[in-house]
Amino acid sequence: MIRNYITIAWRNLLRYKFISTINLFGLTMGLTCCLLIAAYIHRELSFDKYHKNADNIYRLTRNFYTQDGTLALKLSSVSPPFGHYMPSEFPEFQKMTRLLNFPTIPLMVGEKRFNEAGLFIADEFLFDVFDVEVIKGNPKSALVDPYSIMLSEEMAKKYFGAADPMDKSIRYNSTFDLKVTGVYKSFPSNSHIRPEMLLSFSTLRDNTVYGEERLRRNWGNNAFLTYVLLPQGHDVQQTINRFPSFIDKHLQMEYAGNQPSKMTTLDLQPLTSIHLHSNLDDEGGRNSDIKRVYIFSAIAIFILLIACINYMNLSTARSSLRAREIGIRKAVGAGKKIIGIAVFE
Amino acid sequence: MIKIKDLEKIYRTEEVETVALNKLSMEIKEGEFVAIMGPSGCGKSTLLNILGLLDDADAGSFVFNNIEVAHFNERKRADLRKHNIGFVFQSFNLIDELTVFENVELPLIYTGVKAADRKKRVEEVLDKVQIMHRRNHYPQQLSGGQQQRVAVARAVVNNPKLILADEPTGNLDSSNGNEVMQMLTDLNEQGTTIVMVTHSEHDARYSHRIIRMLDGQTVLENIMV
Numbered sequence: 001m002i003r004n005y006i007t008i009a010w011r012n013l014l015r016y017k018f019i020s021t022i023n024l025f026g027l028t029m030g031l032t033c034c035l036l037i038a039a040y041i042h043r044e045l046s047f048d049k050y051h052k053n054a055d056n057i058y059r060l061t062r063n064f065y066t067q068d069g070t071l072a073l074k075l076s077s078v079s080p081p082f083g084h085y086m087p088s089e090f091p092e093f094q095k096m097t098r099l100l101n102f103p104t105i106p107l108m109v110g111e112k113r114f115n116e117a118g119l120f121i122a123d124e125f126l127f128d129v130f131d132v133e134v135i136k137g138n139p140k141s142a143l144v145d146p147y148s149i150m151l152s153e154e155m156a157k158k159y160f161g162a163a164d165p166m167d168k169s170i171r172y173n174s175t176f177d178l179k180v181t182g183v184y185k186s187f188p189s190n191s192h193i194r195p196e197m198l199l200s201f202s203t204l205r206d207n208t209v210y211g212e213e214r215l216r217r218n219w220g221n222n223a224f225l226t227y228v229l230l231p232q233g234h235d236v237q238q239t240i241n242r243f244p245s246f247i248d249k250h251l252q253m254e255y256a257g258n259q260p261s262k263m264t265t266l267d268l269q270p271l272t273s274i275h276l277h278s279n280l281d282d283e284g285g286r287n288s289d290i291k292r293v294y295i296f297s298a299i300a301i302f303i304l305l306i307a308c309i310n311y312m313n314l315s316t317a318r319s320s321l322r323a324r325e326i327g328i329r330k331a332v333g334a335g336k337k338i339i340g341i342a343v344f345e
Numbered sequence: 346m347i348k349i350k351d352l353e354k355i356y357r358t359e360e361v362e363t364v365a366l367n368k369l370s371m372e373i374k375e376g377e378f379v380a381i382m383g384p385s386g387c388g389k390s391t392l393l394n395i396l397g398l399l400d401d402a403d404a405g406s407f408v409f410n411n412i413e414v415a416h417f418n419e420r421k422r423a424d425l426r427k428h429n430i431g432f433v434f435q436s437f438n439l440i441d442e443l444t445v446f447e448n449v450e451l452p453l454i455y456t457g458v459k460a461a462d463r464k465k466r467v468e469e470v471l472d473k474v475q476i477m478h479r480r481n482h483y484p485q486q487l488s489g490g491q492q493q494r495v496a497v498a499r500a501v502v503n504n505p506k507l508i509l510a511d512e513p514t515g516n517l518d519s520s521n522g523n524e525v526m527q528m529l530t531d532l533n534e535q536g537t538t539i540v541m542v543t544h545s546e547h548d549a550r551y552s553h554r555i556i557r558m559l560d561g562q563t564v565l566e567n568i569m570v
Binding site for chain 1: 399428432438440442443451452
C-alpha cells in the first residue's frame, strides 16, 4: 500500500516538475535552515555538560566595589591565596583545581620554534574535577612535579609527529626546559576552556617563576581560574553566605580602613551556565549569550512556519486533484486511515 | 440482496434544504440487473452513493445481504464495500498517475491480496475486457472506451456481489457504449447483481427492471421482458 502511495507521489513529482520543485525546494530550505539552527542551539546548550560532575562544578568569581558600593569589576578568576586558604575553611569543596591561562609564549622543540597561545598552568586536581581523557601518562602524577607539561593529542602530534612524546623536552621561552609527562585528548569544542598544553602548577612555586610566597600572599593577582566540586545536592547559597566572613578574616590588610567584604565579594558560578550566562571580564574563553539562542530559536520557528505555510498553500492549490483521487480510493475500498495517509502524502 | 425502506436524505445549506431521497423504499434481488432512471436532481446518484456505502442516509433502513447497514461506522462500511461492491462511473475515475495494471490492482491491495495473486487476477480480468495489451499505459493514453473497460475491470477484479454503475456510457460513443453494456450484461449473467443509473433508454433496455424516480421517490417500475 505504502509502495502505491510512493509511486503516486513520485509520478506526481515528475508530472508537475515546476511546482513540485518550488514546493520541495521551499520546504527543504526551510527544514535545512531549521535543522542547522537546531544543531547550533543544541551545541550552545551542551557546553560543559559532558563532565560527569557538571552539575556540581562551580567557578569561583570575584567582584569589586567602589567606596560608594557601585559594582566596578566582575572577574571570572580570583587570586591564588583563595585557592590556598579556602579548602581548609570550606570542607564542602570536595576538590578544587586552578588554571592560569598564559599569553602567547615562544616554545622550542628541538630546533623548531612555536608561538603558542593555548598554554595553561594547571594543578593535578584538574582530572578530579573535570573529565579529561589521559592517553599517555598518569593523571595522578603527571602534573605534580615542577616543569612538567602535558600536551593535547594534536600538540603532541604537531611537535613530535609519530614519535612517542613522553619524557621529551620542550624549551620554555628560552628560560627553562619542560618535560612531557602526559598526553590527553583535546577538550571538546563545547568546553568553555580548551587548554592545548597543561604546565604543572608546582612550577609556579619556584621563586624564579612566581614563588610560593606570592601564591599565598598576593591577593591582587586575580588571574587564576578556580573551580570547585561540591557534593551532590549541596546548598550553594549557604556556602556563598559564608564568603564575606572569609574575606573579612583574610583581606583586612588589603582594605585597611574599610570592611573588606563591602569592597569585594566572591560568588560561585555553575559550570554549565558559564558559556551562555556569563559575561565577566577576563573570561577563560570566548563566551556566547543565551539571547542568541532565543533569537535563533525564534528565527528557526519563523522559518519553519513560513516553509510550512508556503508548502500548504501550494499543496492546497492542487488539493482538488487529490480530492478526486481520494474519492476514487474510497470507492475501491480505502478506509478512513488509508485515506488519511493519502492526504498526508 | 438490497432492501431499503423509508430512506431519507436531505442536503442542507444555510439557506436551502434539498430533499434528495424522500422516504424511498425498494428491493433488489440477488442476480438482478436494475436500471434507475429519472431527470437530473431526482436523487438517482444519491441513491447509488448510499447503496455503495459512500454516503449515509438521514433516516430509514438499508439492509444489505440481510444485514442492517444504515448505521454502520466508516470502518465497517469500507470493509463491506471493498469485499462486496464494485463501481463504474460515467467519467471512468481512473487514477491518472497509475498505469492500467496498477489501477485495476488497487482494490486487491485494499483487500489484502498477496502480490503474486494480484498479478494473476489483474491479468485475467484485463484479458477478459481485452485491454491486456495496454496494461502499462496511463489512462490519458487510452480512448474513452478503453478507459471505461479498465474501470469495469477494476470494478470486477474483486468478484463483487454488486456492481453500481453511474451512467457508465455517458461519456462514450454508441459503439463503445454498447461494448460496455454488453460487459455488464455478461457479468450479470454470471451472477453479479447490477444497479445502473442511466439517462439512456437504450442502455436501460439491457436491464431486467427499470425504476423511474422523481423528487426522491419511485414513481414507476417497468419489468423488462
